[in-house]
Amino acid sequence: MDLHVFLIGPGGVGKTSSGPHLAKLLGREFVDLDEIFMSGPGHIGRYIKNCGYAQYVRENSKLFFEHIYQRTSPCVCALSSGFLIAEEEVEIVELNKSAVKKKGHSVLLLSHSDPDDCAKIVVARQVGRGLNLRQEIELPKFLARLPVYLSLADQVTVFRGRPEGAAHSIFTQLNDAQSPTADIC
Template identity: 35%
Template structure:
């Protein structure tokens, strides 16, 4: 099976910043699941307006499965921010898929802080700086407050992403190389 590094975490955790740096260090390809979804389906907010969040989540799961099945090279994959937090009934295949990603020895959770309030503060500030997002402070705060406990309960390797992206990529690279050599 082609190795994948799954970078998971909330929006604003650094997945799309650290991911390309990590991929370059490993000489692997980098893929951003959100960008693949957008290339196939168009604007995420418009898709959700037509199909609802559950429809988006189900389609995003399909997008991931297609991407994974078509992989021909080792890949660093920045997962969508909510991917690991979807409702278990969004797809029949989702619970097993989520469990497999969580258990994958190359899955890395990025969070700007493990401390709840600091993580909320950093994620909200980062998300509000993104011009393509239509969220506001209240909705971004609610989202990370709901998702943080879910992320913290995941049984995978964790990395604090508040520092310099190149240093974080180096730290994740060491983790990946150690897992690949064992």
């Protein structure tokens, strides 16, 4: 596959933890858009607090186009949770969606096939990170955004376990999708 592999979805699904393992399996570099942001503009939470979410969306998109979109060799990239879904700067988000479709294969990693169970697992991870998130706010947000992520994904991988196992499942699905099927007469 000559395209980038974009790991998409809300925070807590395992993009950053499984991405390096997937990159190793594919023989590619792993790039985390959040890490690029943190090494440039700074801490995401403080940036949003000081500059606003709309400015964060603009800056995050700019960094994507500078550091990932222009790459000549395909990589595995964990996209920020709000990169493809944001209520602000809708035009930029649409541009992001088009760029991801054009340059890559997007993989949504989920911890459970049932949306409610998946939401509980992922939101517990989010809340446990100590970012002042509240379950009663994050749970309905996750459930509202899940259908959008599903519509954007070229591939959905459901896996609950260690990041290495998730990466292996993604890798297997990628290989199965590329394998030609024989016509049986």
